[in-house]
Amino acid sequence: MPLDCPIDRSHTYRPLQLSTLPDFTTFSSLLRVTREYQVLDTRRRLLELVCIAYPESFEGFTLSKCLGESAFGEPIPHPNRVLKLFVQQELTAALPVAYYMAIRGGLDSLMDMDPPQDVALPPEVLRSATRGLVMLREVELNETHNLILGVKNFHPCSASSCPSRSQTRSAVLEAQQKAFERTVSSLEFGTKILQVPNFYEDHVSDSEHASPSTCRGCVEKWESGHEELRRKAWEMLPHVFGLGLNP
Secondary structure, X not given: OOOOOOOOOOOOOOOOOHHHOOEHHHHHHHHHHHXXXXXHHHHHHHHHHHHXXXXXOHHHHXXXXXXXXXXXXXXXXXXXXXXXXXXXXXXXXXXXXHHHHHHOOOHHHHOOOXXXXXXXXXXXXXXXXXXXXXXXXXXXXXXXXXXXXXXXXXXXXXXXXXXXXXOOHHHHHHHHHHHHHHHHOOHHHOOOOOOOOXXXXXXXXXXXXXXXXXXXXXXXXXXXXXXXXXXXXXXXHHHHOOOOOOO
């Protein structure tokens, strides 16, 4: 039996609701038992749920309303526990997202040792996760900086109505720096690279200005550029986590 027990996508199964998922301990027990005793139909049903919470496509990731460990019943498991299970069960298709969910909280979360039997990652998995975190964080910082503040020189917005055209360079740079910090800041130096950013919390829908120093066109340009960054990051996931797949 294939270890991943792939779903036959030509067959239509009755949809399962993520809100009815069992707690993670029950789910992991079922996954292990169905593999050991080759209960194929039940295992496929379980993997349907895995594919919803840990999608294989960028579109599936962006459209899903319930990703990662939040898909399981209470108590919500630590993302390290889910990652360990998927590695043990060799659920290859789900591993890129499982690794990403585990690194979002940064090194403190990855190296959480309380209790060790539940949360501590095996050394090789921890190395892969840490390597991926460092690589994604570097891309996130560099490319978001280039997107908002520019690669080399300061260039004001081309729109004649943009407030940046009538303000000092320092005022505009300060506003851009705030947008950059809001976008890339993350708890304990984790990453938000696949998260849709809110460049300005004070964005008013009926105003042409997104902030005192930028216009709607500025923000739309940043939003479009960040979508490209998210797609690039998604394609990088297998590579940065050393999963042996093409980036």
